Amino acid sequence: MGDLCLPNGNGVNGRSHVGGDVQRKSCWYEEEIEENLRWCFALKSILHTGATRYQDIQLLDTKPFGKALVIDGKLQSAEIDEFIYHESLVHPALLHHSNPRSIFIMGGGEGSTAREILRHRTVEKVVMCDIDEEVVEFCKSYLAVNTEAFADPKLEVIINDARAELQSREDQFDVIIGDLADPIEGGPCYQLYTKSFYESIVKPKLNQETGIFVTQAGPAGIFSHTEVFSCIYNTLKQVFKYVVPYSAHVPSYADTWGWVMASDSPFDLTAEALDLRMNQRIRGESRYLDGATFSSSSTLSKAVRNTLENETHVYTDEAARFIYGYNCAYKHA
Amino acid sequence: MGDLCLPNGNGVNGRSHVGGDVQRKSCWYEEEIEENLRWCFALKSILHTGATRYQDIQLLDTKPFGKALVIDGKLQSAEIDEFIYHESLVHPALLHHSNPRSIFIMGGGEGSTAREILRHRTVEKVVMCDIDEEVVEFCKSYLAVNTEAFADPKLEVIINDARAELQSREDQFDVIIGDLADPIEGGPCYQLYTKSFYESIVKPKLNQETGIFVTQAGPAGIFSHTEVFSCIYNTLKQVFKYVVPYSAHVPSYADTWGWVMASDSPFDLTAEALDLRMNQRIRGESRYLDGATFSSSSTLSKAVRNTLENETHVYTDEAARFIYGYNCAYKHA
């Protein structure tokens, strides 16, 4: 008889009066995708919370998307689908180059972009230039999936502003990759998306005509592509002869994401040729990308295509002046 | 010029396009107070998640209420206001007894009830009987505030069903304290709130007429007091000559909570007498309770008082039969 109280215990103390109605999904990560839209993941644990000199950083373990890196309250990368973002950012550009040996990453401190680059057999040197040393150290310590990449002797990690670094270097690169925050006016990275930056800093550091520049280009969904995707595309069109926008749905972002690839040489590989190069050049199997997938990704839907064709806005340094003052104040603080 | 990208970094990777709009309150604990009512605390961290043989257990670090112990999805105890619950549960009963030396706790594995009891200079022996060994061990390890209590040689911790334990013991107690889950029909602790349990198990284990029984008695708010508070009161009235219900608002519970104290000797201390005894008998300062506070707590508001006076329901073993079968199934599973 005394055993009657076993299940759920007669224990601890008095307050669990709902009884058997166990509710396990009690901890949540919540992100405001936009002001009126929230995206919430059940949490297993909060692995790390901290603040670097530049940003707040969290490493969460979420139920739907695995480990998730959150910076300043925005999900950057989730364990189960970051491969979509990083394969899309890296492989199309490297595969369209005939022999990519040297690569420069603007940003990329998470390490996943370097990881994908280092899968390419042709690559001899990768320079990753991120402003935030603590984030780089954090990711090196916590993201097991990139441990090997961070330890690769071909990778040189530089802590610096990407613009300053590129400007001061003598060497050129086969591919330059922009893995930076979006070009919000007044935001930290606006100046790394302007026509003059592309013209006077990026292009001169690409090896001749065959060099390729690729950048993440913000949300590219049927509504969200007007925020920055179309302008990045149009700005690059002012500077390079050939520009290819493409996109993919990334579930953990709750949106379709965009990238833009640019060069003065044409991008004319068929899906089959792309598949062939993937087999020849890339170690291991890619989970997201192949020739057909890229064909589909780079064929934008009607509404997005129309916006891009009709976009007239070009990012210029005008807005950046405002940022200059902001940073002055910042530096003296 | 290159420094322009410093704030917020041009770092990690591309997705923080809202820029300066830092959102730090991204992790939340959410509890369903009732089906249509939620209570959500911003989270600092999830200190521990686990499951014992009987229940799920979490130790959270919350922003509004500090460390919080959550069992089966219900907040049990929050660092910043558990003193209200535990002082209210323990001190009125012990103070109304002329010389409380031996105390029995049904449940109480968290350790806070024992902690409050052990502050009484008269107390020589405390028996805490909780069914869930892992919860007791967990609280012993994690709840620093109770470390001293758990180490006190006057405390004997027994892992057993409280009913079985009381039934089998030979000794009697000056005060018996019920720190158990609410008497939901079919719930684990229903049988520890019935008239026959009080009559045949609890009362015989109280020392003579002066012994006092006190139990937590569920929510006691202006609407919620009808759930179990009034029935616990009425059931105890069938068994003891003197019964005193009282209540207090516990912020982390988002409700007013109730307790009921019962004896065959009258409770007739004035607020001043209570204050005097507190000073004489209790080590350290109490944060919630004193004589005036107890006067206020034990003067229920009109609506609650009316329900209690008119309550006719008595908890009996009828419902418990159903639980018996449930437990059989459970034990053979």
Add this chain to the structure above:
Amino acid sequence: MGDLCLPNGNGVNGRSHVGGDVQRKSCWYEEEIEENLRWCFALKSILHTGATRYQDIQLLDTKPFGKALVIDGKLQSAEIDEFIYHESLVHPALLHHSNPRSIFIMGGGEGSTAREILRHRTVEKVVMCDIDEEVVEFCKSYLAVNTEAFADPKLEVIINDARAELQSREDQFDVIIGDLADPIEGGPCYQLYTKSFYESIVKPKLNQETGIFVTQAGPAGIFSHTEVFSCIYNTLKQVFKYVVPYSAHVPSYADTWGWVMASDSPFDLTAEALDLRMNQRIRGESRYLDGATFSSSSTLSKAVRNTLENETHVYTDEAARFIYGYNCAYKHA
């Protein structure tokens, strides 16, 4: 056979792939009680959303608390428990007056304060002075529970700033009631809680020594009473000889709420005398208040009592100067 698809329909269109897992609690009202604490009610419907010249206003139909009036994102009044707030605000002051005939309400546009006042048989005139005509009209139209009060010929509704109105009037009142937003520095109502306002505007408008002033006094919970409750109490102590603070848990506010009553005549009714006056003077039955309830409400718990006794801060016009500029800007905008 064709009927096999009946339940849940094979209907409308394709997307309800979770099947039977009906989820009805899909619409929620969410309030930030404080920055790290949310209180969420399942919604039945949104009855009205609008903006007046001064504030945003919503009338919601919630599952746990019935119809709820929300102003600027804060719950003002919920159908099922507004009686606690309004009975507590009105009755103690009127009952402690020997013959309250004329009453002035600062704010109170919802109408519930007037409704409670008009239940007193002694009352001959009620002046309600609220700044926001649209809110008054809104409540008149939507809050059926106050329809009778708004139609009562004893009620005079004036649209004006309460300070200006009191200052310019010739008449005096037996009771003046403050039903205003809390005295946040820089907030709209700060100036209606200062020592000089009480001294030079309120007190002269009270009938002789027997006049009583009562005001809502913000949250009065074990932690929240330090926000404004203790200062309002202390400020009134500088101006009146007798000051009585009291509090009650209001479930829909997720907190204990406070009021302060002040006069130059003593408040010395027993619980029994209060009950007697309630029976003699008030039409209908009160749901929350009676003599014993007021005894309990006006006996604050230890921590709150200690803060009030030791409070040294007094609200003065200093802060208000800042508000003056603010309002200037506002008026010229």
Add this chain to the structure above:
Amino acid sequence: MGDLCLPNGNGVNGRSHVGGDVQRKSCWYEEEIEENLRWCFALKSILHTGATRYQDIQLLDTKPFGKALVIDGKLQSAEIDEFIYHESLVHPALLHHSNPRSIFIMGGGEGSTAREILRHRTVEKVVMCDIDEEVVEFCKSYLAVNTEAFADPKLEVIINDARAELQSREDQFDVIIGDLADPIEGGPCYQLYTKSFYESIVKPKLNQETGIFVTQAGPAGIFSHTEVFSCIYNTLKQVFKYVVPYSAHVPSYADTWGWVMASDSPFDLTAEALDLRMNQRIRGESRYLDGATFSSSSTLSKAVRNTLENETHVYTDEAARFIYGYNCAYKHA
């Protein structure tokens, strides 16, 4: 001076103590995309809530997605992006048919599928067969965007189970469209996705070899496509010679969605040919679909393609037996 209290009013009653911190996003619609994943839209209003004989139904006005039809707690259709779902469901099948004159819709009570069909100049007859009359009536009344379609004399609305209706009819159709809930085992529509249903009911009602069947096919994201999309594809492959799966990201669904088109005639239009037919046959401009978009949509990404190629599961009537009993019970209840 008296005007100092103007902004935000000194009004209504006391509780808005956070002052200027106006919070307008207080009402939310919340959907569990899956158990650990929530998608929340700020709400403007709840236009309608009700229950038909078969399902719960809500019409909400949301800030991010406009008016939204929610059935049994799942978003069916949102004003701003339903065109993606409905253009994708209707146009590829009708365009690949040489001369689609008669169309049968299984489900589709919302009316949007009919609306898109009726834009085709070739169409002479549309039969929409939905089980839930109240939903049809509801959508007819509330969804202004489909008013014209519901009034079109070419549209015949039949209230019946789609299976029973098809079985009992004598006529055949050029295109049959499945706009039904997903084939969850035990769910209401499982039997409308089985091999035997396609073989013995659907195929015989298609006009000869040129008839085309198309169905919505559940989520088709990089992870979610294994739920039902791949099985629907594989089941149709057992019955039809040519089967084309395709997908599109629908923002309000927080996922990529899938459709499958099947026929015994090949689908061999180029993007250009598709564009030409759209121009010739469809009234008005399509917002989502054109030839290039369909090329992209029907080129699935690597992981999804691989799953589809390797899928071995076929939906059969086995599971349906269980449903039969379920419905019997239902009908006698």
